[in-house]
Amino acid sequence: xxxxxxxxxxxxxxxxxxxxxxxxxxxxxxxxxxxxxxxxxxxxxxxxxxxxxxxxxxxxxxxxxxxxxxxxxxxxxxxxxxxxxxxxxxxxxxxxxxxxxxxxxxxxxxxxxxxxxxxxxxxxxxxxxxxxxxxxxxxxxxxxxxxxxxxxxxxxxxxxxxxxxxxxxxxxxxxxxxxxxxxxxxxxxxxxxxxxxxxxxxxxxxxxxxxxxxxxxxxxxxxxxxxxxxxxxxxxxxxxxxxxxxxxxxxxxxxxxxxxxxxxxxxxxxxxxxxxxxxxxxxxxxxxxxxxxxxxxxxxxxxxxxxxxxxxxxxxxxxxxxxxxxxxxxx
Ligand SMILES: C[S@@+](CC[C@H](N)C(=O)[O-])C[C@H]1O[C@@H](n2cnc3c(N)ncnc32)[C@H](O)[C@@H]1O
Numbered sequence: 180x181x182x183x184x185x186x187x188x189x190x191x192x193x194x195x196x197x198x199x200x201x202x203x204x205x206x207x208x209x210x211x212x213x214x215x216x217x218x219x220x221x222x223x224x225x226x227x228x229x230x231x232x233x234x235x236x237x238x239x240x241x242x243x244x245x246x247x248x249x250x251x252x253x254x255x256x257x258x259x260x261x262x263x264x265x266x267x268x269x270x271x272x273x274x275x276x277x278x279x280x281x282x283x284x285x286x287x288x289x290x291x292x293x294x295x296x297x298x299x300x301x302x303x304x305x306x307x308x309x310x311x312x313x314x315x316x317x318x319x320x321x322x323x324x325x326x327x328x329x330x331x332x333x334x335x336x337x338x339x340x341x342x343x344x345x346x347x348x349x350x351x352x353x354x355x356x357x358x359x360x361x362x363x364x365x366x367x368x369x370x371x372x373x374x375x376x377x378x379x380x381x382x383x384x385x386x387x388x389x390x391x392x393x394x395x396x397x398x399x400x401x402x403x404x405x406x407x408x409x410x411x412x413x414x415x416x417x418x419x420x421x422x423x424x425x426x427x428x429x430x431x432x433x434x435x436x437x438x439x440x441x442x443x444x445x446x447x448x449x450x451x452x453x454x455x456x457x458x459x460x461x462x463x464x465x466x467x468x469x470x471x472x473x474x475x476x477x478x479x480x481x482x483x484x485x486x487x488x489x490x491x492x493x494x495x496x497x498x499x500x501x502x503x504x505x506x507x508x509x510x
Contacts (some may be wrong), residue, residue: 180204180209180219180220180231180232180233181219181220181222181223181229181230181231181232182210182217182218182220182222182229182230182232182234183217183218183220183224183227183228183290184212184215184216184217184228184229184230185196185215185216185218185227185228186214186215186216187211187214187215187216190209193216193218193227194209194218197218197220197224197325198226200258202220202221202222202224203218203219203220203221203345204219204220204221204234204242206236206237206239207219207234207235207236207237208234208235208236208237209234210232210235212487213255215252215292215319215337217230217232217234219234220230223469228362236287237484237495240291241291241388242291242477242484243260243291244258244287244288244290244291245260245287245450246291247256247287247290247291248280248284248286248287249283249287249379250280250283250284252275253315254276254277254280257274257276257277258277259271259272262288263344263345263346263355264292264295264345264391265295265325265327265336265338265343265345266298266325266326266327266328267294267296267325267326268295268296268297268298268301268322268323268325268338269285269288269292269295269298269497270299270300270301270338271284271285271288271298271299271300271301271317271470272300272301272313273301275437276287277316277447278300278409278435279358280432281300281315281317281318282317282318282408283299284298284317285298285317285318285319286318288318289318289319295319295352296319296322297316297318297319297320297321297322297323297337298316298317298318298319299301299314299316299317300314300315300317300470301313301315301385302314302315305342308390308391309341309390309391309394309460310342310344310431310433310435311339311340311341311342311391312435314338314339317382320433321507323337323338323339323340324336324337324338325337325338325342327345329345329348329373330348330351330352330355330373330377331377332373332376332377332401332405332467333401333404333405334371334372334376334397334401334404335371335397335401335404335462336371336397336401337393337397338383340393340394341370341390341391341393341394341397342370342391342394343370346493347373347432347492347493348373348472350493350503351373351374351377351493352377353380353444354374354378354428354430354455355377355380355381357428357505358378358381358382358428358454359381359382359427360381360382360383361382361383361385361426362381362382362426362427362428363382363383363384363385363386363425363426363427363428364382364384364385364386364426364427364428364430365385365386365388365424365426365428365429365430365444365448366377366378366385366386366387366388366430366432367388367417367421367429367430367431367432367433367440367443367444367447368387368388368389368417368430368431368433368453369387369389369398369400369412369459370389370391370393370394370432371394371397371398371401372387372397372402372410372412372485374430374432375387375398375407375410376401376402376405376407378445379407379409379410380407382409382410382427382428383409384409385408385410385411386410386411386413386420386424386426387410387411387412387413388413388414388415388417388420389413389414390415390416390417392414394413395413395414397485398412403419417440417443418440418443418448421440421442421443421444421447422443423447423451424447425447425448426447426449426452427448427449427452427453428448428453428455429444429447429448429452429453429454429455430451430455431444431454431455431456431457432455432456434457434458434459434495434501434502435459437456437457437458438458438469438472441456441472441473441476442476442479442480443447444447444456445476445482445508446480448507448508449510450509450510451507451508451509452507452508453487453505453508454505454506454507454508455503455504455505456469456503456504456505456506457472457501457503457504458501458502458504459495459496459499459501460499460500460501460502461498461499462498462499462500463498465489465491465500465502466489466502466504469502469504470486470504473504477508481510482508482509483508483509484506484508484509485506485507485509486504486505486506487505487506487507488504488505489504489505490502490503
């Protein structure tokens, strides 16, 4: 094929120029010949010595496990285009038709994503008070403990024993940006501490509660890992703690049941303080039901609420979204 031949010392400048002109042929290895370098090109280029040469094809690295996985053609359209990565563990949601090919799918993920060491399929929906899900091992190490990095913090956790979603990283950063130095924060459903530890970098103190002993165990480990000294971890039911703290900001990250804890949140926030409420809502009317519950809880306590903002956080199920509502409580 056609090639541009230049002395070695001009190689880098030439490479950049050929890319800029859009004539460098892709997928071939550049060739060295004595003191010269040969670049494959897709057409004639003025101002350079042109020669004919043969080039070795570069092997293109697959971008997706779907390019290398060995499953029958008929089920290929069902292969998910994405999966969650928590630390070095991948968690994929497979339709029932693909479960019998789980090992091949897991193996393909390990092959393409070298930093992933274990692959699991979601075995059940997130359920129960602890909000954990069943997992089915597909490939790699039979290990569910990992170290996840997010928003500049490190989180040790066991994906089989605690709730954790990497998809909330942006939402947590949004709350971090709203928080103010000097604030007291009440993280009512803290898990392993992704909100608490991030916010602790900015605010005065965080009270972090969780019912799941494993979550609090990892939360304590994560406080050490991140050298966080201003988070108070509390193991237990948040109902027992509510009303004993007076927070400037309350985080209610329990979308499935947050509405049941509105009274506790409102009793724990100071006059004029802010609550970040999470829920699930149908696409056609995301917020109304939650707004009504928030207003009712305030009315029962003789408080008022001022809605500050509402958002979709992420898709949750078909036509269902995880939503967030920020409101101020006026006492
Ligand atoms: C959806 S997870 C959120 C965890 C964490 N905020 C995060 O972003 O990863 C909800 C957490 O609330 C905890 N939880 C559920 N009911 C609770 C209660 N009554 N009191 C305290 N924690 C509770 C669960 O154990 C779980 O860890």
